[in-house]
Amino acid sequence: MSVTTPPPSTRSRPTSPTPRSTWRAGRLIVLLGLVVVLAAVASVLLGSGGAPARPLDPDDTSLAGSKALAELLREKGVTVDRVDSAQAAVDKAATGDRLLLITDRTYVDERRLAGLPGDRLIVGDVINLSALAPDVRALPQRPRPRSREPECPLPAARAAGSAYMGGVAFRGPPGSTACYPAGDGHTLVSYASGGGVTTVVGDGGFMTNQRLAEDGNAALALNLLSTGKPVTWLVPPDNPPPRKLAGEQGQSMYDLMPGNVRWVVFMAIIAVALTAFWRGRRLGPVVVEKLPVVVRAAETVEGRGRLYRARHARERAAAALRAGTIDRLTARLGLGHGAGPHEVVAALAARTVEDPHQLGAALYGPPPADDAGLVELAGYLDLIERQLSEL
Structure with a gap:
């Protein structure tokens, strides 16, 4: 008895799913399930309303309390x-x-x-x-x-x-x-x-x-x-008053926002990230270009500092420190880039407890006479910025 073999086009193909086909078919369900789980976790956190830790508070039992x-x-x-x-x-x-x-x-x-x-x-x-x-x-x-x-x-x-x-x-x-x-x-x-x-x-x-x-x-x-x-x-008050700048009236935009708005932002970020992962285009591996030399930014700063020190360029180093500090301070004080020394010193003295004459000498005074003076100037400029950032 002869047996007839069907042609290749009519042979049966395996129908068992492969891992790749399974992921393609069910990735949408997996991503939707992750969104549901994250939404449930967020709702639990929002509904719990747990009291935040009060550092060094004698009535607080959290790790930060006392x-x-x-x-x-x-x-x-x-x-x-x-x-x-x-x-x-x-x-x-x-x-x-x-x-x-x-x-x-x-x-x-x-x-x-x-x-x-x-x-x-x-x-x-x-x-x-x-x-x-x-x-x-x-x-x-x-x-x-x-x-x-x-x-x-x-x-x-x-x-x-x-x-x-x-x-x-x-x-x-x-x-x-x-x-x-x-x-x-x-x-x-x-x-x-x-x-x-x-x-x-x-x-x-x-x-x-x-x-x-x-x-x-x-x-x-x-x-x-x-x-x-x-x-x-x-300790700080349980319901501290909003901190306002001098001359400020009313409530700011952040004061009017509900307390749980940050969770809405987090959920939006997670949703965008999942959507990008789901619909994003799959690219190949990143091609690394071989550069002749790689120099870290910290090394260039240290190198420039050594050149200044070797040439005793204290005036140029002090000018660079002061220029950077003034640029950052004018932005935090709400002044324009063309603000003069008197405006900057007056605004800074009103926001800190430093002496106006000392501030003017630090920001616009003569260059330091020695390296120790330059180090002291850098420390004082950093102290001024820290005081302003805490307000």
């Missing part, structure tokens, strides 16, 4: 009073000798607190201390917070040992005690002033719930606050 430290102080018999305004701190000071702890100066009228008697502990990323600690100068450098040794005779620091310190480096007045060195300064400065002891710490991470159990953080915090006096713990 609930654990406040409870330890109360167990040691120390009275801890949480206040959220300068007036409340003044009222507490009228009840007797107290220790004032300041963890945030954003919404505080420092002039009302400057005359309060007793001890004070100022913690956090502080730039200008002209009212609360006028004898302490903050350095331009910002040391990274890490475990540091005290290296000082202050009993509170020596008993605690190493602690999580950094943030800001300071230089204290003559006779002060400086601990936890960082660069050219120290991250903790303590000195006697106004009938009490003023202590300034560059970073409050050692007081948080997250870091309190590490190194000697708890011991340092307790030693600084357990002075036998009640503690007035000043």
Whole structure:
């Protein structure tokens, strides 16, 4: 019996789906499912309305809060009073000798607190201390917070040992005690002033719930606050007023936006990204062109700086630093590019606490006489920009 073989065109082909055909057929469903899942997660987050963390707040149990430290102080018999305004701190000071702890100066009228008697502990990323600690100068450098040794005779620091310190480096007045060195300064400065002891710490991470159990953080915090006096713990208000510029009236566009508008923006970005991935054109691999040499931008800046130093071109280096600073400051101050020195100095003095004569000398004065003066000028210009950026 003969068997007839069908021609190739009529042979049966495999009908089992391949991974490529399966993805092509179901990618739309997968992408739609991802959109639904992301929308559900966003709705849960929007509906939960969880309270945000309040850094260094004695009532906050989050990692950034200081609930654990406040409870330890109360167990040691120390009275801890949480206040959220300068007036409340003044009222507490009228009840007797107290220790004032300041963890945030954003919404505080420092002039009302400057005359309060007793001890004070100022913690956090502080730039200008002209009212609360006028004898302490903050350095331009910002040391990274890490475990540091005290290296000082202050009993509170020596008993605690190493602690999580950094943030800001300071230089204290003559006779002060400086601990936890960082660069050219120290991250903790303590000195006697106004009938009490003023202590300034560059970073409050050692007081948080997250870091309190590490190194000697708890011991340092307790030693600084357990002075036998009640503690007035000043924190930002729960409902802070909107910060407005001088002469500004009414509400801005951002004040009128609902609080959850950022989630709408995030969802729109995700939807656009998924659509681009779905409908985007598949291109081949990127062709890398071999260049004769690749020079990083930082190397060109360092090279130009070395040329300036070799030729003692302090005047040109100072002019470049001042020109860049003035360009950035005029944009933040709302001035035009043609603004004169008097306009820039007057506007900058109104927005900061710096002396107008010192500002004019730094921005438009003569060039530095030596390299140390050039370094000091660069640090002061950076300090001015940091003060303006915090407003």
